Amino acid sequence: MGLESLISGEGFLTTKINDLVNWARKSALWPMPFGTACCAIEMMATFSGRYDISRFGAEVVRFSPRQSDLLIVSGRISIKMMPVLQKIYRQMPEPKWVISMGACASCGGVFDTYTLVQGVDQFIPVDVYVPGCPPRPESLLDAVFEIQQIIEGEKLDSGKHGS
Amino acid sequence: MTDERPDPADGAEEAPSTPEPAPAQHPVSAALTPALSSTILATLEHQGQTAFVVRSPDQRALLEHLRFEQNFEYLKDVTAIDFLGRDTVERFQLVYVLHRLTDHLTIRVHAWLSEEADEAPSVVDLWDLARWGERETHDMFGIVFDGNPDLRRLLMPEDYPAFPLLKDYPLKGRGERRQFPYLQPRGGEMVEGTPPPYPVTIGRGMHTPDYIEEVRRESRPKGE
Amino acid sequence: MSLDPRASEAPDVNAGTPLPTAATIERELDAGRSKGHLDTVFEVQDGSDDQRLVMNFGPQHPATHGTLRSIFTLEGETITEADVEIGYLHTGFEKLAENMTYQQWVTVTDRMNYLSAINNNVGYAIAVEELLGIEVPPRCQALRVILCELSRIADHVLCVGLQAMDLGAFSVMLWSFEKREVVYDIIEAVCGARLTTSWTRVGGIIRDVPPNFSDLVWSFVNDFPKLHAEIHYMLSSNRIFKDRVQGVGVVDRESALSWGLSGPIGRASGLELDVRRDKPYSGYDKYEFEVPVQDTGDSWARYQQRMAEIEQSISIVRQALSTLPDGPVVHEDFKTSLPTKDAVYNDMESLIHHFKLVMLGHGIRPEEGAAIYSCTEVPCGELGFFIQSDGTDTPWRIRIRPPSLFNYAIFPRLVEGGMISDAVAVLSSFHVIAGELDR
Numbered sequence: 147m148g149l150e151s152l153i154s155g156e157g158f159l160t161t162k163i164n165d166l167v168n169w170a171r172k173s174a175l176w177p178m179p180f181g182t183a184c185c186a187i188e189m190m191a192t193f194s195g196r197y198d199i200s201r202f203g204a205e206v207v208r209f210s211p212r213q214s215d216l217l218i219v220s221g222r223i224s225i226k227m228m229p230v231l232q233k234i235y236r237q238m239p240e241p242k243w244v245i246s247m248g249a250c251a252s253c254g255g256v257f258d259t260y261t262l263v264q265g266v267d268q269f270i271p272v273d274v275y276v277p278g279c280p281p282r283p284e285s286l287l288d289a290v291f292e293i294q295q296i297i298e299g300e301k302l303d304s305g306k307h308g309s
Numbered sequence: 310m311t312d313e314r315p316d317p318a319d320g321a322e323e324a325p326s327t328p329e330p331a332p333a334q335h336p337v338s339a340a341l342t343p344a345l346s347s348t349i350l351a352t353l354e355h356q357g358q359t360a361f362v363v364r365s366p367d368q369r370a371l372l373e374h375l376r377f378e379q380n381f382e383y384l385k386d387v388t389a390i391d392f393l394g395r396d397t398v399e400r401f402q403l404v405y406v407l408h409r410l411t412d413h414l415t416i417r418v419h420a421w422l423s424e425e426a427d428e429a430p431s432v433v434d435l436w437d438l439a440r441w442g443e444r445e446t447h448d449m450f451g452i453v454f455d456g457n458p459d460l461r462r463l464l465m466p467e468d469y470p471a472f473p474l475l476k477d478y479p480l481k482g483r484g485e486r487r488q489f490p491y492l493q494p495r496g497g498e499m500v501e502g503t504p505p506p507y508p509v510t511i512g513r514g515m516h517t518p519d520y521i522e523e524v525r526r527e528s529r530p531k532g533e
Numbered sequence: 534m535s536l537d538p539r540a541s542e543a544p545d546v547n548a549g550t551p552l553p554t555a556a557t558i559e560r561e562l563d564a565g566r567s568k569g570h571l572d573t574v575f576e577v578q579d580g581s582d583d584q585r586l587v588m589n590f591g592p593q594h595p596a597t598h599g600t601l602r603s604i605f606t607l608e609g610e611t612i613t614e615a616d617v618e619i620g621y622l623h624t625g626f627e628k629l630a631e632n633m634t635y636q637q638w639v640t641v642t643d644r645m646n647y648l649s650a651i652n653n654n655v656g657y658a659i660a661v662e663e664l665l666g667i668e669v670p671p672r673c674q675a676l677r678v679i680l681c682e683l684s685r686i687a688d689h690v691l692c693v694g695l696q697a698m699d700l701g702a703f704s705v706m707l708w709s710f711e712k713r714e715v716v717y718d719i720i721e722a723v724c725g726a727r728l729t730t731s732w733t734r735v736g737g738i739i740r741d742v743p744p745n746f747s748d749l750v751w752s753f754v755n756d757f758p759k760l761h762a763e764i765h766y767m768l769s770s771n772r773i774f775k776d777r778v779q780g781v782g783v784v785d786r787e788s789a790l791s792w793g794l795s796g797p798i799g800r801a802s803g804l805e806l807d808v809r810r811d812k813p814y815s816g817y818d819k820y821e822f823e824v825p826v827q828d829t830g831d832s833w834a835r836y837q838q839r840m841a842e843i844e845q846s847i848s849i850v851r852q853a854l855s856t857l858p859d860g861p862v863v864h865e866d867f868k869t870s871l872p873t874k875d876a877v878y879n880d881m882e883s884l885i886h887h888f889k890l891v892m893l894g895h896g897i898r899p900e901e902g903a904a905i906y907s908c909t910e911v912p913c914g915e916l917g918f919f920i921q922s923d924g925t926d927t928p929w930r931i932r933i934r935p936p937s938l939f940n941y942a943i944f945p946r947l948v949e950g951g952m953i954s955d956a957v958a959v960l961s962s963f964h965v966i967a968g969e970l971d972r
Contacts, residue, residue: 180593182599182600182621182967183644183967183968184644184728187647187648187728188728191710191713191717194707194710195707195714196711196714209593209594224621224622224623224624225466225485225486225488225489226465226466226620227592227600228489229489230592230593232489232490235492256640256644257625257629259624259625260478260482260485260486260625260628261624261625262624262625263489264486268489269489269491269492270491270492279729280727280728282727353904355664355903355905356663360904382791383790383793385793385908385917385934386906386917386932388919388934390929390930391930392929395923404919404932406917413811413812415908436793437788437791437793437942438791438939438942441938441939441942445938449627463619463620464620464623464971464972465620465623466620473625474628476631480625
């Protein structure tokens, strides 16, 4: 019942509005850091002075899922933490994107053990994976660029983000 | 484990596998009462560290004596070892690491605990560190400590069906790490999607049916 | 080789367990995967009429450092009962140790206290070296000391920054991250990685330091006191900061002794234990340093303690760097320690030793039945490793004695009777690292 339902088709105006909305969405991503372990420290370094992520629009780091649109899952997710992650993901409003940062969040990483979920993409949909253990801040910035490119290519009436 | 099966009747004897026998008795052993000395199965010495081996539940009296009479006021750690499959006195061995501030002496107390034993005595009234130390040992091995007021699981979820550090529990678990639904946003609400059709373990996760089909297609000889 | 995963010979570890059935999301998830109080707010169900509320604080919360969950029973804003739940980051490091060789497991140690991974690496290497009874050369010891202390400075300055950020002073955290980046540059020049270093091996370190190591460290050491003075200026006479942390979360010496506190938190309560001074390892007895101790035991004392320890660490780095000896960095008996790469490529015996240690799978074999408890001083406190060997190249049991676990155990007692904002002030001064807590 949002913006998407008003816009359909491929007309000139529709495309321009599509571009405008995509530009607005990608230039002001509000990340929600779901930092658990070592990757969280590199994520904090990305948010800090040297590898400033706010140059690329993702400045407002909101720790509340209801006010953010980019979930960055950084760190290993254990079976005790998985319901929490799913709950946080459900609480985020559409449109939302997920970056799975680091090896542990993407595939279980170096830890193939009884408690770690071998990749969060089995249980929540992930848009971009960032390899590394932990990935350098430049890699995380590259992931944010990928998300921005994904957003640029989205169509509003594709049904991807609800309605 | 040659030095873990000595004669239980002797007290404070050196384990046969250490290279040189210590000339004098350890100061801590010398200050033990005869009743306590008789419960000690062996005294292990390795790289300057001493450990006293007893059989549970004798370690309770020994630890009380060490805490109050010999001033070992600082407990560093409480843990256990599972010797399943090795030819040892009992299956489990509880380990207590004690420290004395006056001369910075660290010693260990090892207590053999059999698999059939119901419980082991708790030491929470001697040191508060044992509250969480024993909780964790219970969580990982299933050992019940009698006297610990709060013996819940510490690290694993409360309804976890196994004790992870036992030697017969596999490293990768028994499937507990996959018991979650797969969320898929559709039409503004979350529905249950189809989980990936392949058992996802390291290295096999990338072999999706599409990928397999593609590789098969590309490996057929051309022109066929 | 068949590409069909279902035809693989490896046993399916997930066999026998049914996949989740198709139930609606709401019902599945709200039934609760982990019992207890994962749902946030609900009334106390005992029929009483008072205004008590049970509130969840974590595990995903900006003010809990990592995945710590506290459950507070509140009356207004005062906490009447507190309980903690941990284990949200449990990874099974100790179980992994039973399946990995001694040399391989050092990579796991960096993921414990990820803010100062070097200290964990050195602690583990010292534990295995003590088990084997080998001694590393003096240059290796001095380099280990220098990097450990640099790592300790980075950890303490970040902890102070996080403590300040939780109480509102955000700039301090950004400044401390800037200085941490300089330490990361040094560590990257030495090991190749910023955070998860895996720098030590049993019997030494991976390789010698680069030629500009001395210059890098001197410039850091000469530049750092400026930041130290700036943080003091910002916080130590700041009325708001002092009011929030003084008198909050008081731990007296008797409790610190009984609960097994160690490190800056123990020393802030008057417990004068420091493994570097009491049982010196890696050549710490060659350097002169003091061990500051506070006597009040509140969050203010913990802050002061960390600032004082940073000064001592700078002095140790200066001494170690000016007396850095030359020589090899690996223990000379290549039967237990990996030879350096230039020896492997140029000397037949080293090649054979390397082959035996790594490729043939002979590995490092301590005495069968030997067990050791070895401890070192990491920024959180006393990190201990209890290693039980069975004569093969994988340990039978490695137990990590985590300082953060036993430092955190006393937390519920400290916050009862205070307010939620005091709980934040106490938790941020405790500096609990969830990776080490849960292992």
